[in-house]
Amino acid sequence: MKKTWGWVALIVVAFSAICWDLATSDQYASVAGTFKNESEFDVVSGATTKVAIVPSDYEGLASQVSRTVDPDYEQIEAMVRKAIELQGGLDWVIEKGDKVMLKVNLVGGNIPSGYGENTDVRVVKAVVKIIHDHAAGDVEIVIAEGTARINDNPAVAGSVWENSGYTDLLTDPDLDTINFRLLNLNQSFADLVEVSLGNKATAAPHNDSYYVHKEELEADVYISIPVLKIHNTGITCVLKNQIGTAPGAYYGYNKESGPTLYHNLFHDVNQRRWTDEEIVDFSSIAGIDFVVVDAIMTLESYKTYKGYNQVRFNTIVAGADPVAVDHVCTKLFCLNPDDIDHIVLAEKVGLGTNDAEKIEVVGATIDATKKNVAKNQESNGLFGRSNRTWILSQPFTGSDISTEYIAGEASLVPEAGKNGWSQPVYFFDDRIDLISYYNDPVDVVSYAFTCFSALKEEQAQLWLGYDEGIIVYLNGEKVYSFTGTTTFGDKDLVKVKPVITVKEGENTLLVKTYHKYADYSFTLNICENISTSDAGDRLAGIKFYTNAGQPNALPQQSLTENVGLSVYPNPVDTKATFAFNLPQSGKTSLMIYDLNGRLIMNLMDANLTEGSHTFDWQLNGDGREKIKSGTFLCVLKSGNYSSKIKIIVR
Numbered sequence: 001m002k003k004t005w006g007w008v009a010l011i012v013v014a015f016s017a018i019c020w021d022l023a024t025s026d027q028y029a030s031v032a033g034t035f036k037n038e039s040e041f042d043v044v045s046g047a048t049t050k051v052a053i054v055p056s057d058y059e060g061l062a063s064q065v066s067r068t069v070d071p072d073y074e075q076i077e078a079m080v081r082k083a084i085e086l087q088g089g090l091d092w093v094i095e096k097g098d099k100v101m102l103k104v105n106l107v108g109g110n111i112p113s114g115y116g117e118n119t120d121v122r123v124v125k126a127v128v129k130i131i132h133d134h135a136a137g138d139v140e141i142v143i144a145e146g147t148a149r150i151n152d153n154p155a156v157a158g159s160v161w162e163n164s165g166y167t168d169l170l171t172d173p174d175l176d177t178i179n180f181r182l183l184n185l186n187q188s189f190a191d192l193v194e195v196s197l198g199n200k201a202t203a204a205p206h207n208d209s210y211y212v213h214k215e216e217l218e219a220d221v222y223i224s225i226p227v228l229k230i231h232n233t234g235i236t237c238v239l240k241n242q243i244g245t246a247p248g249a250y251y252g253y254n255k256e257s258g259p260t261l262y263h264n265l266f267h268d269v270n271q272r273r274w275t276d277e278e279i280v281d282f283s284s285i286a287g288i289d290f291v292v293v294d295a296i297m298t299l300e301s302y303k304t305y306k307g308y309n310q311v312r313f314n315t316i317v318a319g320a321d322p323v324a325v326d327h328v329c330t331k332l333f334c335l336n337p338d339d340i341d342h343i344v345l346a347e348k349v350g351l352g353t354n355d356a357e358k359i360e361v362v363g364a365t366i367d368a369t370k371k372n373v374a375k376n377q378e379s380n381g382l383f384g385r386s387n388r389t390w391i392l393s394q395p396f397t398g399s400d401i402s403t404e405y406i407a408g409e410a411s412l413v414p415e416a417g418k419n420g421w422s423q424p425v426y427f428f429d430d431r432i433d434l435i436s437y438y439n440d441p442v443d444v445v446s447y448a449f450t451c452f453s454a455l456k457e458e459q460a461q462l463w464l465g466y467d468e469g470i471i472v473y474l475n476g477e478k479v480y481s482f483t484g485t486t487t488f489g490d491k492d493l494v495k496v497k498p499v500i501t502v503k504e505g506e507n508t509l510l511v512k513t514y515h516k517y518a519d520y521s522f523t524l525n526i527c528e529n530i531s532t533s534d535a536g537d538r539l540a541g542i543k544f545y546t547n548a549g550q551p552n553a554l555p556q557q558s559l560t561e562n563v564g565l566s567v568y569p570n571p572v573d574t575k576a577t578f579a580f581n582l583p584q585s586g587k588t589s590l591m592i593y594d595l596n597g598r599l600i601m602n603l604m605d606a607n608l609t610e611g612s613h614t615f616d617w618q619l620n621g622d623g624r625e626k627i628k629s630g631t632f633l634c635v636l637k638s639g640n641y642s643s644k645i646k647i648i649v650r
Contacts, residue, residue, distance in 0.1 A: 030435055030436045030439055030440045031204075031272055031433065031436050032204055032436070033203075033204020033205070033428070034204070034272060034427060034428055034429055034433040034436045034437075035425050035426060035427045035428065035433060035436065035437055036425070036426050036428070037423055037424070037425055037426070038389055038423065038424035038425065038426050038546075039423060039424075040199070041348045041349065041426070049319065049320065049321040049324045049352070049353060049358065049359060049360065050086075050087040050088060050319060050320075050359075050360045050361075050362055051087065051317065051318070051319040051321070051324050051325055051327075051328045051359055051360070051361055051362070052082075052083040052084070052085075052086035052087040052316075052317065052318045052319060052361075052362050052363045053083070053315060053316075053317055053328065053332075053361060053362075053363045053364045053365070053366065053369055054079045054080075054082045054083040054086065054315065054316045054317075054318075054363045054364065055067055055079075055313070055314055055315045055364050055369055056071050056075060056079060056314035056315070057314075058079070058082065058363060058364050060082055060086075060363065061075075061078055061079065061082055062078065063075070063078075065314070066314075067312065067313070067314040067315075068312060068314075069314075070114065070296075070297075070312075071296070071314055073122045073125070073126075076120070076122045076123060076126055076296065076316075077122075077125075077126040077129065077130075079315075079316040080123060080126040080127060080130060080292060080316050080318070081126070081130055082316075082363070083292065083316045083317065083318035083363065084130060084292070084318050086318075086362045086363045087318050087319050087320065087362060088320070090130075090131070090134045090290070092320075092629060092630045093221060093223075093289055093290050093320065094131060094134055094135055094139065094221050095135070095220075096135050096136065096138040096139065097135075097138055097139070098135065098139055098140070098220040098221050099139075099140045099142065099218065099219050099220050099221070100131055100139060100140065100141050100142070100219065100220065100221040100222075100223060101142045101144050101183075101215065101216060101219035101221070101222050101223065102124060102127060102128070102141065102142065102143045102144065102223050102225055103144055103145065103222065103223070103224045103225065103226075103241060103242070103244065103245065103286070104118075104119040104124055104143060104144070104145050104166075104225050104226075105118060105119045105145070105225070105226045105227050105236065105241050105244060105294075106118045106119065106145045106147045106152075106160050106161065106164055106166070106244070107147065107148065107149075107160075107303065107304060108160070108163075108164070108304060108305060109149045109151060109160050109163060110163050111163065111164060111304075111305050112163065112164065112165065113164050113165035114296065114297055115297060115305045115310070116227060116229060116297035116298050116299040116305060116310050116311075117227070117229070117299065117303070117304055117305040118160075118164040118227060119225050119226060119227045119294045120227065120294045120296050120297070121164065121165035121166055121168070121169065122296075123225060123292065123294040123296065123316070124143060124166070124169070124225055125169060125172065125174070125175065127223070127225060127292055128141055128143070128169075128175060128178060128180055129174070129175070129178070132178045132179075137177070137178070137179070139179065140179050140180075141178065141179060141180035141181075142180070142181060142182075142183050142215060142219065143166065143169070143180060143181070143182050143183065144182075144183040144184075144185050144213070144215070144216070144245075145161075145183075145184070145185060145244050146184065146185030146186040146213070146244050146245060146246060146247050146248060147160045147186065147244065147248075147253075148244075148248075148253055148254045148255060149253060150248075150253045152184055152186055152248070152253075153184055154166065154167055154182040154183075154184055161182060161184075166182060167182070169182075170182070183213070183215060185212075185213040185216070185244070185245055185247055186247050186248035186249055186253075187213065187247070187249060188249055189249050189250065191213055191214055191215075191247075191249075192211045192212065192213060192214065192247055192249060192250055193211065193212065193213075193214045193217060194209055194210070194211055195209070195210050195211070195212055195217070195285050196208050196209050197209075197210070197281055197284055197285065200284055200349055200350075201281055201284075202277040202280050202281055202345060202349065202428065203266065203274045203277035203278045203280075203281050204274070204277075204428075205266040205274055206266065206278070206281070210246070210281060210282065210285060211246075211247060211250045211251075212245050212246070212247065212282075212285055213245070213247055216245060216285070216286060217285075221289045221290070222286050222287055222288055222289050222290075223288075223289060223290045223291070223292065224238050224241050224242070224286075224288050224290075224291045224292075224322065225291075225292050225293075225294060226238055226240070226241035226291075226293055226294065227293075227294045227295075227297075227298070228293055228294065228295040228298045228313070228317075228329050228332070228333075229298050229299035229300075229302075229303055230298075230299060230300050230301055230302065230303065230333070230373060230374070230375060230376050231302075231303040231376060232303075232376045233275055233276060233279065233340070233341070233342060234330070234335065234339065234340035234341070234342075234343075234376075235326070235329065235330055235333060235335065235340060236303055237293060237325070237326045237329045237330075238283075238288065238291050238293065238322040238323075238325050238326050238329075239279050239280065239283045239322060239323070239326055239342050239343065239346055239351075240279055240342065242279060242282035242283045242285075242286055242288075243255060243265075243278065243279055243282060245282050245285070245286060246265055246278075246282060251264060251265050252264060255267075265278055266278070272428075272429055272431075272433075273429060273430075274428075276341040276342040276345060277342075277345065277428055279342040279346075280342050280345045280346050280349060280351070283322065283342075283346060283351055284349060284351065288322040288351075289320065290318075290319075290320050291317075291318060291319055291320070291321075291322055291325045292316065292317075292318045293316065293317035293318070293325060293329055294316070295313040295314075295315040295316065295317055295329070295332065296312075296313065296314055296315070296316075297310055297311075297312055297313070298310070298311045298312075298313050298333075298373070299311065300333075300373035300374040300375075301373075301374045301375070301376060302376065303376075309374070311371060311373050313332070313369075313371065315332070315364075315369055317329055317332075321352040321353060321359075322346070322351060322352050323343060323346045323347050323351050323352025323353055323354050324352050324353050324354070324358075324359045325352075326340070326343050326346075327343060327353075327354050327356070327359060328359065328361060328366060330343065331366050331370060332366060332369055332370045332371070333370070333371070333372075333373045334370055334371065334372040334373065335375070335537060336384065336537045336538045336540065337354055338354070338384075338385065338538050338543075339384030339385045339525075339536075339537060339538050340385070341385050341430075344385070344388075345428075348426070350593075350599060372534070374534065375534055375536075384463075384525050384527060384536050384537055384538045385430065385525060385538065386427075386429075386430040386431070386432060386523045386524055386525055387450055387452075387524055387525065387526075387544045388426050388427045388428075388432075389424050389425065389426045389427075389450065389544060389545075389546060390424070390425060390427075390432065390448040390449060390450050390511075390546065391414060391416045391421050391422050391423070391424055391425070391448070391449050391450070391546050392421065392422045392425060392434075392437065392446060392447070392448050392449075393406065393414070393420055393421055393422075393446050393447040393448075393449075394420040394421075394446070395438050395441050395444040395445070395446045396444060396445045396446065397443060397444055398443065398444070398445050399443050399514070399516065400445075401445055401469035401470075401471060401481075401483060401512060401513075401514040402483075403445070405445055405447075406447065409447070409473070409510065409512065410473045410476050410477070410478065410510070411473075411476040412447070412449065412473075412508075412510055413449075413508055413548045414449050415547075415548075416546055416547065421449070424546045425437065430493055430523050431465075431493075431519070431521035431522070431523055432448065432521055432522050432523065432524070433520075433521050434446060434448075434513065434515065434520045434521055434522075435515070435519055435520035435521060438515075438520070440520075441515060441520075442515065442516060443515070443516055444514070444515050445469075445512065445513070445514050445515075446512075446513060446515075447510060447511070447512050447513075448510070448511045448513070448522075449508070449509070449510050449511075449546070450509050450544050450545070450546055451506055451507065451508050451509065451544070451545055451546065451547075451548045452502075452506075452507050452509065452526065452542050452543060452544045452545070453505060453506055453507070453542065453543050453545070454502040454503065454504055454505065454507060454539070454541065454542050455504065455540070455541035455542070456504045457501065457502065457503050457504045458501070458502060458529075458539075459499055459500070459501055459502075459529045460499070460500055460501075460502050460526050460527060460528065460529050460539045461497045461498070461499055461500070461526070461527045461528070461529050461535070462474075462479065462480060462496075462497065462498050462499075462500045462524070462526060462527075463494045463497050463523070463524070463525045463526075463527050463536065464480060464494065464495060464496050464497070464498070464522070464523065464524055465488060465492070465493045465494050465495050465522060465523035465524075466482060466486070466488060466495060466513070466521075466522045466523075467485060467486050467487065467488035467518040467519060467521075468484075468485050468486075468513070468514050468515060468516060468517070468518045468520070469482060469483045469484070469513065469514035470482050470511065470512065470513050470514070470522060471511075471512040472509070472510070472511050472512075472524075473508075473509070473510040473511075473512075474500055474502075474507065474508070474509055475503065475507055475508055476508070479498060479500050480496065480498050482495075482496075485517060485518060488518065488519065488521075493523045494523065497527075499529060500526075502526065502539070502542070506548065506549070508548060509524075511524065525538055526538060526539050526542060527539060528540070564580065564581075564643045564645075565578060565579075565580045565634065565636045565643040565644065565645050566578070566579045566580070566645065567579075567634065567645055567647055570647050570648060571647075571648035571649065571650045572619065572647055572648065572649050572650065573619075573650050574618070574619055575616060575617065575618055575619065576616070576617045576619070576647065577614055577615070577616050577617075578590060578614065578615045578616075578617065578634070578636075579612070579613070579614050580612075580613055580636055580643065581611065581612045581613070582608055582609070582610050582611060582613065582638050582641075583610065583641065584610050584638075584639060584641075585607070585608065585609045585610045586607065586608070586638050586639040587605070587606070587607050587608075587638070587639070588604070588605075588606060588607070588608045588636070588637065588638040589602060589604060589605045589636070589637050589638075590602075590603040590604040590605075590615060590634065590635070590636050591603065591634070591635050591637075592627070592632050592633070592634055592635075592647075593632065593633040593634075593635060594630070594632055594633070600627065600632065601627070603615065603617055608638070619649065627649055629649050629650055630648075630649060631646060631647070631648050631649075632646070632647050632648075632649060633645075633646055633647075634646075634647050
């Protein structure tokens with residue numbers, strides 16, 4: 001009898017396991033908005049930008065202070081002034097009469113200033129004084145934040161503002177002649193406005209639309225003053241600071257538990273993570289003009305002060321390009337910017353550059369300033385960031401992953417858009433979401449292809465996640481294969497870490513996957529070959545691209561000089577005349593970008609005939625927004641042709 005019941009129990013357990021596997025393996029359904037064709041990111045790469053690093057012992061300061069002790073206010077003000085001076089000053093940022101919003105970072109309800117959790121109030125005081133001096137007092141300054149705490153009103157005793165030292169600024173005798181105030185961005189719904197980002201939006205669940213405080217849009221200049229620290233998004237710095245502009249009156253306190261009648265931020269919805277996309281969308285709304293980073297006291301491991309996670313940096317970082325500043329600050333923490341999702345995505349939508357070759361670091365060097373800090377221990381097992389852009393084959397019906405559905409698959413080097421292969425596709429999640437791309441097929445095998453360049457031949461770890469059959473080919477050699485099914489949860493993004501050898505120069509990578517029951521996705525990163533608790537950083541110097549043999553080549557033909565773009569006069573005061581000669585008829589656009597690659601305005605969008613054309617631009621007319629003085633990039637596009645020229649506006 002005992003044996004009989006034993007067999008019954010075994011059968012029940014086995015049946016339950018099968019049911020559980022089928023139920024959980026198909027946990028992901030097809031989700032809209034998880035991928036986008038690379039061609040839809042229509043961004044012009046910016047010119048070189050400057051980022052200044054000024055530690056307290058920088059030789060360019062009148063007096064230096066050790067980086068191991070807390071500097072006083074006068075030293076911090078000198079550091080901020082020097083950083084702003086080194087990167088080029090504020091002449092092209094702030095004009096007399098401007099309304100300037102300073103977006104600070106306030107998190108902790110009972111954490112004093114200078115502990116690393118909130119922006120050090122001494123840094124903010126210095127920025128207020130410098131702006132006042134620059135504009136000779138003719139400026140309105142608004143210090144703004146929408147904290148994640150309910151008790152966030154500057155006028156309430158015991159609020160985040162008071163505990164972190166900000167209300168003390170209102171009675172500071174050094175500031176009594178300066179026109180500034182504190183602003184709670186979490187105010188009532190009546191103070192909010194809806195903003196649509198259209199095609200520039202990246203977080204699909206929000207349907208391109210967000211609410212922000214009306215004064216954010218009314219400001220002439222927007223300056224971000226974050227505190228540098230580790231977070232489960234990788235780091236908190238310039239871009240992550242923008243989540244604080246999501247008003248609690250609409251999105252709730254902690255930004256994802258809004259009142260029933262209102263809304264939430266969809267950090268996690270439909271089994272997908274959207275935090276980084278929300279960061280980028282709120283950064284796009286803000287239109288960040290300048291950045292001063294508080295890296296006096298920073299935090300490792302967590303975004304909040306734990307009593308043991310402080311790392312003193314005694315450093316100020318400043319620049320006009322928010323993506324470039326985040327790039328530099330990530331390296332100061334000895335992390336790879338290509339592993340921080342919101343940094344990479346922000347470049348793709350035109351908020352700045354993540355290209356080290358286009359970032360000129362002035363002041364102290366990164367190597368002389370950086371410190372190896374502990375990562376966030378809760379961020380998907382320290383997984384950096386999947387390669388997100390692939391070209392994909394058509395799906396092939398079949399259940400045997402060992403079958404060659406394309407002959408000679410190991411050595412395939414396909415071309416985008418040819419022979420059944422897609423154009424380059426960008427995925428918004430660490431999971432390469434094939435179930436959504438192929439619209440939830442069953443019993444299919446498909447291929448994903450990319451290339452990457454490496455600085456030298458060396459060993460690396462292939463961090464790989466999956467839940468059904470998968471084969472990976474590197475440079476024509478099979479480096480990993482799996483048949484069967486396994487679990488693949490959000491906290492289990494990496495199943496294996498086989499050691500591979502990458503070669504100097506171009507490498508090809510082909511991933512073959514099978515789908516029947518599970519969520520039909522995979523994760524892949526190529527990481528440093530180390531086994532410490534801080535493993536998981538992408539191999540330094542590698543760059544992914546999909547056009548084999550032409551890394552990072554643009555799929556367009558440049559116009560020759562005789563059909564190129566010219567402008568007169570240059571520099572421009574009130575009117576500019578553009579001249580160009582089209583080799584063929586077609587839809588033609590003429591756009592103005594700043595040097596960070598951000599679109600300022602679209603001057604023309606029309607169907608033009610072949611031949612010579614001119615276009616007059618009235619800088620302060622035509623009902624257009626006034627453009628400030630500075631250097632800009634004018635870009636002409638027509639069919640497969642493009643041309644660009646720098647212009648100076650006085």
